[in-house]
Amino acid sequence: MDEKNWLAGEFEANRAHLGAVAYRMLGSRAEADDAVQEAWLRLGRSDADAIDNIGGWLTTVVARICLDMLRSRKTRREEPFDLPVHERVADTSKTVDPEREVAFADSVGMALLVILETLAPAERVAFVLHDMFDLPFDDIAPIIHRSSAATRQLASRARRRVQGKTDVPEADAARKKQIVQAFLAASRLGDIRALLSILDPQVVFTPDTAAMRYNPSVRELRGADAVAETFRGRAQAAQPAMIDGEFGLVVVVGGHLRVVLLLTFDGEKIAGIDAVANPDYLGNLKYDLL
The missing domain is CATH 3.10.450.50 (Nuclear Transport Factor 2; Chain: A,)
Known part of the structure; x- marks a missing residue:
């Protein structure tokens, strides 16, 4: 198998995971598709031999792309939030598995997506990657350009909001x-x-x-x-x-x-x-x- 086909196979093996990461971060199916597609393009331009863990590399790249998109959205003061209808995230094919789509939409949850939209970009990335996908804070910190301690604090603050624990009100x-x-x-x-x-x-x-x-x-x-x-x-x-x-x-x-x-x-x-x-x-x- 040549390198191009091998990379395509590795990407397809990680596509569903990358789509889930992007959708939870962005709350938009279209933007999630764009983020995953951009990750594929960057993989094609990379030195694959220097990548030890393709899945981890792709997750990091998607997270960084999503962070940039979230920050750009804040700058433009736009809210491209989508209602979670049953469409495949980050999959441009026309083939849909209805049971899988229902399970995915239910797992994300409308209420959770609404709360995630209130988080600052770095908070959202830290929370999603750690609490939903079990990435260590040491791995998340370089993505958002924070220390591990600060990343932990961001995720903790986001978690309190998600859980509705706002005993200490956040300053406006x-x-x-x-x-x-x-x-x-x-x-x-x-x-x-x-x-x-x-x-x-x-x-x-x-x-x-x-x-x-x-x-x-x-x-x-x-x-x-x-x-x-x-x-x-x-x-x-x-x-x-x-x-x-x-x-x-x-x-x-x-x-x-x-x-x-x-x-x-x-x-x-x-x-x-x-x-x-x-x-x-x-x-x-x-x-x-x-």
Whole structure:
């Protein structure tokens, strides 16, 4: 069997799984089809000999494509949500197995799809991949450009929404903006007490490898005391921004984006801060200053 036929066989073996992943992330049959088809095209352009696990590689690629589509949807403020009628996900053929389609639609559930639509893109990807498809947080983290700890927090927050456990109400957009601005002001002024009032007691600060190279003194920190001490008197060049539809801070030096701080909220507290300086990520990043 030549390589092309072998790749086609591997892709077909994973097609149903990829379609399920894409549909749960996107809630749209048409977009799920597009994501799976794009994954096939990328597989064809890849060095197959360098891929150890075709199924895992395809799942990662589909997840990244879906994340980009979700972020683009947020930017356009569109909601291409589809009602779950009985059509085969990610299968452009005309042959349909009615029993399989009914089972699939029932397994997704209309109510769940509606709730998933309320999640931020990174939350949705983290929740779907971990809670529905059992991917480890260490594998999901690179897809959404977050640390494993932050990915776990995103999935946990999404899970609380899905389960209706909202004992601690999530801050609305206006309140989050105030929290970000208060954090920035407290950091610049070196006001430890103000920083502690904003940070969750179990807050986690996680820099990526590029951020640690950019500032060798930066390292992973856990707990409000340690994080507050690190940010005391800093963030002088940081600016509040909406980063791919989420609140955070950006550091621009000489007209070039150097670092972004992605914030995770738990109620009205900052529960996670991820410093990302990966050039590949920053090069494709869309943000708007607040």
